[in-house]
Amino acid sequence: MDEQFNYPHEVHIHGDVHIHYYKENPTHEHKRVHVQRKENQLHVHRDEHVPNSTQNTRGIDKRLKDSYKEIMLKSMSFKQDLYFITWTYAKKVWGRHYDEVEKDIGQIRKRIIHLFYQNFKDWKDNRPTRDFPKMWFVIEPHADGQYHIHLIMEPVDPDLLARGLHNQRFQLIWDRIVRQKICKRDTKDQQVITKKMLEKYPEYKYHHHYQKTFSQLNRYDHWLIARFICEYITHNNKRNGEHWGLNRLTNSPNNINSKVMEREEEVINKIDYLNKDKNFKKHHLKHQAPSHLCFKYSDLSNNDNDP
Structure with missing residues (x-):
């Protein structure tokens, strides 16, 4: 920052x-x-x-x-698309105290930065480079008092993704989450435009990714990258030693947990929604x-x- x-x-x-x-x-x-x-x-x-x-x-x-x-x-x-990602807590006893949620947000920020710049130490206060994607976090409570986390993030540009894919650790994480997890799901569970998204935003029926699956997208497609980041933060497989994400957080491939805001009007409306x-x-x-x-x-x- x-x-x-x-x-x-x-x-x-x-x-x-x-x-x-x-x-x-x-x-x-x-x-x-x-x-x-x-x-x-x-x-x-x-x-x-x-x-x-x-x-x-x-x-x-x-x-x-x-x-x-x-x-x-x-x-x-507003010259570029923006990712919108949401995480909820896996158990009802988690995510009920603001300080607790803020600490988890710090870990999300750290993990996203370290995904591309593993040795960057000043992640709390700065970005590794001036063109590294900016992040904005919003904490929102459910009706029952449990919080959930929203992230608006600038897109990962092709050069940054290519930099990551040349790193052995990044490539391992990408292959595990994208190729072996996201793209191996049943067709109904890897729809880019989900049923719930259509119910809430009927206009997505005319989106160029309508009826497409993530396995059909190019690796540089922002919808795939946003989904990758969403699932990277929740991926914690102790049996395989994959302690990459936070086991306290969860997401669903069928909900609107990750999307790309492609229009200025959409971003403005989302900011208005978040500032309730x-x-x-x-x-x-x-x-x-x-x-x-x-x-x-x-x-x-x-x-x-x-x-």
């Missing part, structure tokens, strides 16, 4: 809004994000990527919600700042500052 932030240190929800994000090392200079209200209107330096605010919802701090959406959207590039109104209820904000966006392990630097 080019600049690493923790949760908002201070939030003023009356008058001007000032959200302070501090680096993990408190001795470092902090970055301040200003969202100013002028003449009862929100000014957040909008561009074509930031949707206009809808009508105010009673009890919801719309200004703060818009600022969170802007932080995410401003750090993303319930995270910005004013009576909650009196006691704590919204914690659904995992600042600690997300790459939130502004793309305008990238070379």
